[in-house]
Amino acid sequence: MKQMALDIGLAPVPTLANFVAAGNEAALAHLRLWADNPLRSPVPTFLWGEGGSGKTHLLRAVREALRDHGSRVGWIDAATLHPAEYDEHWEVVLLDDCQLYTAEQQAAAFNWFVNAQSPAHGPARWVLAAADRPPADLQLREDLRTRLGWGHVFQLHALGETERRAVLRRAADERGVFLSDEVMDFMLTRFSRDLSSLMMLLDQLDAYALRTQRAITIPLIKSMLENE
Secondary structure (H helix, E strand, O other): OOOEOOOOOOOOOOOOOOOOOOOOHHHHHHHHHHHHOOOOOOOOEEEEOOOOOOHHHHHHHHHHHHHHOOOOEEEEOOOOOOOOOOOOOOOEEEEOOHHHOOHHHHHHHHHHHHHHHOOOOOOOOEEEEEEOOOHHHOOOOHHHHHHHOOOEEEEOOOOOHHHHHHHHHHHHHHHOOOOOHHHHHHHHHHEOOOHHHHHHHHHHHHHHHHHHOOOOOHHHHHHHHHHO
16 A cells, blocks of 8 residues: 655654663663764764664754754765765764765765764764665765774664554653554554654644644545545
């Protein structure tokens, strides 16, 4: 059954606190340590896993945590068509969706990596990167590909069906919202199944149900999609 993309409203800001770590506890603990002090021991870190496993959530969460500490961060993802020059004031370099990089993005990522790890001034900077496969399988220029695998490498695992349902149920209960099994089935089969999209959908349903003074049902979901 074709899943519908969710394009209503805005997703909540990703944080390390709202990442559901089931199966990924080691990676989350590692990122918490570095986000609190990115200069503690700047060994590069690489996250990989299938779509919906939380890679981008974690990179954005680290970026938010560092910004809260007043740190400056360099960021490249597939949408960064013309990456900026490396900035020595950055404390961390974040590279998301590496498997999609163009030749220009690969050149910039390599330059950023080298400058971060061997800066002209000051201590080395942390590099945190992510892709949908391990470094050895990336179709990238060899000098970048090998460097991405230099340090800590964590595979992220997407939540299973039971875990998704449990997370949805808990999130709904925290909002005082009742989700029937029928509604849960509809959400899990008709929409993107990654957790961030499901949480975004729940936020929108909660707000729409309150505004229309109706319970969350399948007709309400369809009505929201037609009217939002």
